[in-house]
Amino acid sequence: MTSNDFISSRPTPRRDQESSAAPTVSAGHDTGPTPVDLLRRLRARGAGDPVTHVERVPARVGVPAPWPAWAPPELREAFARRGVVAPWQHQAEAATLAYDGGHVIVATGTASGKSLAYQLPALATLLADPRATVLYLAPTKALAADQLRAVAGLDLEGVRPACYDGDTPRAEREWIRRHSRFVLTNPDMLHHGILPGHAQWSGFLRRLAYVVIDECHTYRGVFGSHVAHVLRRLRRQCARFGATPVFVLASATSGDPATAAGRLTGLPVTAVTEDASPRGGVTFALWEPPLLPPDSASPAVPAQPAGDHDAATDLVQVRRSALRETADLLADTVAEGVRTLAFVRSRKGAEVVAANARRALDDAVPGLGGRVAAYRGGYLREERRELERALLHGDLLGLASTNALELGVDLVGLDAVLICGYPGTRASLWQQAGRAGRSGQEALAVLVARDDPLDTYLIHHPEAIFGAPVEATVLDPANPYVLAPQLACAAVEAPLTSADLALFGDGSKEAIDQLVEAGALRQRPTGWYWRHRERPEVDLRGEGGAPVAVVESSTGRLLGTVDGGSSHFLLHPGAVYLHQGVSYVVDDLDLADGCALVHAEEPDWSTHARDVTDLSVVSVRSYVDAGPVGMFLGEVDVTSQVVSYQRRRIATGEVIDTRPLDLPTRELRTVAVWFTLSPRSLASAGVQQADVPGALHAAEHAAIGLLPLMATCDRWDIGGLSTAVHPDTEAPTVFVYDGHPGGAGFAERAYGTASAWLRATRDAIAECGCETGCPSCVQSPKCGNGNNPLSKPDAIRVLDVVLENLPA
Numbered sequence: 001m002t003s004n005d006f007i008s009s010r011p012t013p014r015r016d017q018e019s020s021a022a023p024t025v026s027a028g029h030d031t032g033p034t035p036v037d038l039l040r041r042l043r044a045r046g047a048g049d050p051v052t053h054v055e056r057v058p059a060r061v062g063v064p065a066p067w068p069a070w071a072p073p074e075l076r077e078a079f080a081r082r083g084v085v086a087p088w089q090h091q092a093e094a095a096t097l098a099y100d101g102g103h104v105i106v107a108t109g110t111a112s113g114k115s116l117a118y119q120l121p122a123l124a125t126l127l128a129d130p131r132a133t134v135l136y137l138a139p140t141k142a143l144a145a146d147q148l149r150a151v152a153g154l155d156l157e158g159v160r161p162a163c164y165d166g167d168t169p170r171a172e173r174e175w176i177r178r179h180s181r182f183v184l185t186n187p188d189m190l191h192h193g194i195l196p197g198h199a200q201w202s203g204f205l206r207r208l209a210y211v212v213i214d215e216c217h218t219y220r221g222v223f224g225s226h227v228a229h230v231l232r233r234l235r236r237q238c239a240r241f242g243a244t245p246v247f248v249l250a251s252a253t254s255g256d257p258a259t260a261a262g263r264l265t266g267l268p269v270t271a272v273t274e275d276a277s278p279r280g281g282v283t284f285a286l287w288e289p290p291l292l293p294p295d296s297a298s299p300a301v302p303a304q305p306a307g308d309h310d311a312a313t314d315l316v317q318v319r320r321s322a323l324r325e326t327a328d329l330l331a332d333t334v335a336e337g338v339r340t341l342a343f344v345r346s347r348k349g350a351e352v353v354a355a356n357a358r359r360a361l362d363d364a365v366p367g368l369g370g371r372v373a374a375y376r377g378g379y380l381r382e383e384r385r386e387l388e389r390a391l392l393h394g395d396l397l398g399l400a401s402t403n404a405l406e407l408g409v410d411l412v413g414l415d416a417v418l419i420c421g422y423p424g425t426r427a428s429l430w431q432q433a434g435r436a437g438r439s440g441q442e443a444l445a446v447l448v449a450r451d452d453p454l455d456t457y458l459i460h461h462p463e464a465i466f467g468a469p470v471e472a473t474v475l476d477p478a479n480p481y482v483l484a485p486q487l488a489c490a491a492v493e494a495p496l497t498s499a500d501l502a503l504f505g506d507g508s509k510e511a512i513d514q515l516v517e518a519g520a521l522r523q524r525p526t527g528w529y530w531r532h533r534e535r536p537e538v539d540l541r542g543e544g545g546a547p548v549a550v551v552e553s554s555t556g557r558l559l560g561t562v563d564g565g566s567s568h569f570l571l572h573p574g575a576v577y578l579h580q581g582v583s584y585v586v587d588d589l590d591l592a593d594g595c596a597l598v599h600a601e602e603p604d605w606s607t608h609a610r611d612v613t614d615l616s617v618v619s620v621r622s623y624v625d626a627g628p629v630g631m632f633l634g635e636v637d638v639t640s641q642v643v644s645y646q647r648r649r650i651a652t653g654e655v656i657d658t659r660p661l662d663l664p665t666r667e668l669r670t671v672a673v674w675f676t677l678s679p680r681s682l683a684s685a686g687v688q689q690a691d692v693p694g695a696l697h698a699a700e701h702a703a704i705g706l707l708p709l710m711a712t713c714d715r716w717d718i719g720g721l722s723t724a725v726h727p728d729t730e731a732p733t734v735f736v737y738d739g740h741p742g743g744a745g746f747a748e749r750a751y752g753t754a755s756a757w758l759r760a761t762r763d764a765i766a767e768c769g770c771e772t773g774c775p776s777c778v779q780s781p782k783c784g785n786g787n788n789p790l791s792k793p794d795a796i797r798v799l800d801v802v803l804e805n806l807p808a
Contacts (some may be wrong), residue, residue, distance in 0.1 A: 032337050032415060034658040035444035042332055042446075048290055050325075053462040055284040059442075062278035065092035067557055068674060070099055072127050079116070089276035095120040098210070098248045103267045105216070105249040107257035108275035110434020114250040115150060115214075117272075121248070122210045126159050126181055131155040132209040135234075135245075136184040139218045139422050140384065141165055142384060143433040144184040146216070150314055151182055167377040168379040190234065191540055195493055198237045206241040206306040210248060217251040217427050217473050219264055221744035224475030226540040228264050229486035232503050235266070237493065252427045255472035262515055263475060267502065275670060280437040284445045284466075286459040287329075289320040319776070322450040325348055326400075326420040327356035329446065333416050334361060334372055334398040338444075341391075341434045342400045342418040347376040347562075348570070351578040353420065369711045372398040379560055386457060403428065413514045421459055424708050424717075426470045428780050451775030455706030457764040457807055464709065471712045477505055481669075481742025484511040487519055488536040495527035518631050539564075550577060551585055553597040561598070568610040568642040571596040575645065576607045593657070605647040613640040615721045618669065621627035622751065628681035629805040630729075633751040636672040636737055641665040663717075671743030673750045676731040677801055685797040692732055695794030696722035698778035700734045701763070701787075702795065705780070706761045707736065711749035718746055755808045765792060766798040772805075 033041065040671040041774065043051055066084045067076050087095070091113055095104040106117045122134045124274045138144040138777035144163050151161040161182035166189060176183060177200055185194065194201055211234065213219075219227045231247075238245055249269065271504075326342050330353060333340040344350040351374045373396055375387050390396040403423065414436040423429055429447070434682030435441030447465075449455035458464055477483065487504060490496060500507045512528055515521040520536075521528040540544070547561040548571055559579045562570050567589065569579065575586045577598055584598035620634040642663045647656040679689070687695050702723040707718060719739050726733040738744045750757055768777035773792035780787065 011798065022292070023603070034276070035264050035416070037337060038333065038416065038444055039283060039285055039446075041336070042329060043238050045332065046290060049417075050287050050290060051139070051285050052459045055286075055462065055466050056284040057279075057284060059281040060275075060277075060279040063089045063276035065089040065276075068092060068096050068120070070096075071124055073152075075123055075127060075156070075365040078156055081670060082153065084116065086251055087120065088113060089119070090272050090274055091117045091276075094118075094248070094667065097270055097272070098122075098246055101246055103247045103249075103261075103265065103269045104272060105251055105257050105261040105269050106256055106272045107251040108218075108273065108277070109253055109279065110431055111437070112275050112277040115147065118212045118214075118248040118250060119151065119209070119747075121246075122182070122212060122631050123154070123159065124208050127156065129687075130158060131207045131738065132181065133204050134182045134205045134210045135190075135204075136182065136212040136214065138184065138186055138214045139188065141167060141381075142388060143214060144186060144235045145385065145388070148184050154599045164194075168213050177204065180204075186229050188540055191226075191489070191538070192232045195230070195233050195237060195489070196535060198493055201240055204239050204565065205341065206243055207248065208238055208245045211245045213249045213264070214419075215251065216249045216261060217254045217257075220473045220475050221717065221738075221746070222479070222740040222742070223541045224331055224483040225472065225477050225479050225744070226265065226486065226538070227382070228266070228475060229417050229482065229490075229504065230540070231264065232266050232505075233486070233490050233493065236373060236490065236500065236503060240494065251473075252431050253470050255470055258471075260473040260475070263477065265476075266505065272313055279661055281442050282433060282437060282445055284433060284441070285447070286462060286465075287325070288456075288459050289325040290417060291319055292341070297518060313751040319451045319774075322420050322448045322455075323352050324356065324497075325446050326418050328360065329418050329440040330354075330357040330372065330398050330400065331360040331364075331450065333367050334368070334407050334733040335364060337397070338415045339391075339394070340398045340416040340418060341414055341435050342398065342401060342420060343423065344400055344420045345423065348578055349420065350374045350376045350400045350402050354398075355578075357398060357400065357794040359544060367390060371396055372400070373397050375401040375402045380558070403432070406786065415441070417443070417445045419445065419447045421452070422447065422455050422708070425712050427712070429465065430470070437609045451779075453702045453761070453764045453768075453777050454708055456761065456768060456776035457706065457709070460767065474712045474749060476618075476743070476745045477506045478745075479742040480507060480511060481740075482516075483507050484515060485536055485538040486514060487511050488530065489538055491515075491521055491528055492535050495524075496521070497527040500588055520637045531545065548591075548716040549595050550579070550584075550591070551595055552584070553599055559584070559598070564594070567591070567596070568666075569611075570608075572609055572642060572645060572663060574607060574647075574659060575609070576605070578601060591712055604650055606650055607645050607647055609642050609645045610658075610662070611640050611642045613638060613721060615639075615672075615737070617726075621671075624807065626805040626807065628674040628678040629802050630731075630752065631754055631806060632674050632676070634672065636670060638670060638721075638736065639667070640739060666741070666753050668741060670738045670739035670741060671747040672735050673747045673754070674733055674735040675754075675802055675806075677798065679732065680803075681800065682732060685792045685801050687797050689792045691789075691791050692724045693722070694789035694791035695798045696732055698723065698773060698792055698795035699767070699798045701778050701780040701783065701790070702765050703734065703758065703760045704736055706745065707757060709760055710753045711746045712756045713744070713746040724807065755803065758799055758802055758806070761801060762796060765796055765799070767790075 043049055090108055094104050094117040097104040106114050125132050137548050148161055148163050159182050160180045162176045162180040164176050164183050164185045247265050251257050258269050261269040267303045330342045344353050344354055354372055354374035357372045362369035373387055391399050417433055417436040419432050433445035449459045516523055522531050546564055548567040549561055550559045571586050571589050573586055575644040577584045581603050585601045586596050586598050588597045616637045618635040618637055620632055622633045642661055644658050646658050701718045704720045717739050720736045722734045724732050738746050765777045778790050778792050
């Protein structure tokens with residue numbers, strides 16, 4: 001079979017398959033185009049039609065409910081002043097469950113009014129009991145600030161809402177601890193500030209009636225596992241002060257929300273999932289950037305010894321990049337007067353999209369580019385708040401954002417959302433699409449596919465997006481790399497006792513014994529005591545250490561921060577760092593002090609770090625013996641080091657040079673799934689011995705790219721390695737591993753769905769229309785060895801062998 005045989009098997013793109021029940025589309029603003037008209041204009045601006053599918057999500061009529069009898073008149077009047085004349089049915093149901101003392105999760109769609117479901121019981125209790133308090137947790141500062149505006153806007157006497165986070169001035173913190181009855185914060189501040197200072201918070205915690213956990217579907221993987229124990233530590237401190245607060249959780253639509261919420265809180269939780277809110281119709285388009293002319297594709301580079309974890313590298317670019325396509329679409333929608341939010345997966349990508357859109361708009365209408373900006377984590381507080389204000393008031397027409405604005409910030413009046421690359425889960429995709437049309441008007445959402453196996457698969461298999469259930473949230477509180485540090489933190493706050501073992505769950509006694517053996521805890525008759533003066537340093541987000549400050553060397557001005565796990569790749573000496581469209585070059589990276597010094601410079605090149613990776617098997621948890629094929633799940637040790645970086649011309653992608661780096665090695669013990677094949681089975685399938693490395697390497701890349709279809713992760717949460725003969729397996733082997741200490745549950749999910757996962761991987765490769773392999777099938781943006789060697793046809797043969805022998 002030749003690669004040309006695959007072209008005929010690729011499904012014909014399905015265009016404009018709109019529901020016959022779809023409502024008539026109305027304009028988002030009186031003077032703007034309708035979503036259908038806007039999409040038609042966008043499609044007509046290039047050669048060929050980039051849209052592979054259009055889905056119409058029909059409008060929905062709301063089902064109201066009467067105010068609960070327990071809701072006080074002043075609270076109803078406050079909501080009425082804000083335009084809420086009655087709750088929707090799901091809001092009233094969840095609010096009543098919580099008011100009656102039950103732990104509840106409301107898991108409904110974007111803009112369904114989940115905030116009223118927790119505000120109603122919480123505020124009613126505060127008004128009825130002048131001593132009661134409420135703690136609100138959000139995963140982002142932007143969301144907490146938005147909720148503060150909403151609660152403060154009700155103007156209820158005695159509530160005194162306030163944000164308590166890393167941006168809160170020191171002078172205000174004491175007042176908040178003493179006087180605020182509705183404190184809005186995030187898990188990081190709860191972990192680093194409130195729980196360690198529980199003595200100062202004793203009055204607040206003693207009277208705590210409700211704990212609100214907003215957007216709880218974001219607490220997944222290692223981050224979610226850490227947050228689960230932070231919440232158990234909170235429950236422990238409340239119990240010491242005699243309080244048993246009710247937990248109210250809000251989530252995007254997700255699979256089995258009650259189980260996920262129970263795992264997060266350690267409590268029995270009732271789920272409310274029937275969405276009774278009205279919704280405007282959404283026109284949702286899947287957009288594939290056009291193929292580049294053959295003479296403009298950039299060639300691959302020679303191989304470099306490396307693994308596949310978190311390194312940028314060279315790709316044979318076959319299609320126009322999703323970043324450039326999104327920037328052009330953002331410029332086009334802003335030129336049409338359409339208020340648009342573009343979601344981009346990386347901080348650097350958000351800056352690039354905003355800069356290119358501004359440039360295109362200024363070329364067309366000087367000054368119009370000023371109505372587009374970037375928004376991302378790492379900005380200073382004042383910058384973030386000003387951007388939010390400008391978007392809400394219409395001073396900005398377009399914003400390129402990371403997922404920092406994915407969560408429930410009330411962005412009223414947006415007409416369109418552009419999603420640059422599949423965000424990793426269907427839950428995130430619908431959250432991002434739901435940012436537009438929040439006032440009930442019709443909206444346009446466009447998913448712009450990256451040159452990536454998963455994106456390519458999805459836009460040609462729309463049923464995997466629109467016909468599939470939303471994923472369940474994956475977290476593992478029993479992860480020993482999470483449990484032991486969290487128990488150490490709990491021991492600092494109060495000695496651990498035997499009664500705490502049930503609270504912290506499976507593995508607690510083993511983790512405590514390890515801490516005792518390591519000298520961190522001392523056992524006494526009354527419990528286990530922390531032995532050191534300093535608190536343990538625990539990173540909730542599993543990002544590899546404390547944030548690194550980015551400082552302009554000539555002025556000492558703080559530009560922003562980068563998480564420790566990314567600093568080796570983004571802030572190495574010589575790296576180009578972007579901030580609000582301005583380029584800086586890194587002069588020095590001091591990892592010990594957590595600081596990178598930079599100077600302003602506009603080079604005509606970009607930088608791309610490269611790493612080397614090695615992996616060894618520690619233990620096997622489970623395996624399937626399928627004759628010539630073996631499928632395994634177990635612990636592995638991964639070592640990686642950023643060893644060099646390339647400089648490439650921005651205009652052409654030409655590699656200027658490769659420069660060495662001297663950065664420390666990083667070690668990771670994690671969980672992996674891997675499969676082995678016998679050399680004889682590969683030979684029988686037609687894979688020549690010399691082509692085995694390229695076949696396995698290509699299959700590994702595609703498998704990593706398709707795993708987010710099965711698990712709540714994205715490509716950057718996982719790594720991989722393949723080899724023709726691995727010393728631990730003594731056979732041709734492909735590894736895929738979690739990129740977090742102790743694992744995050746993704747490899748287990750891959751092992752449990754191996755047949756479906758690898759079938760989708762095989763189909764994605766076979767259906768790609770390229771001849772020898774491209775980023776849409778077997779090339780990886782993370783590959784540290786230059787995407788070489790790769791063999792697309794042989795990767796299909798490898799996966800055929802696995803699927804023929806592996807049980808369904």
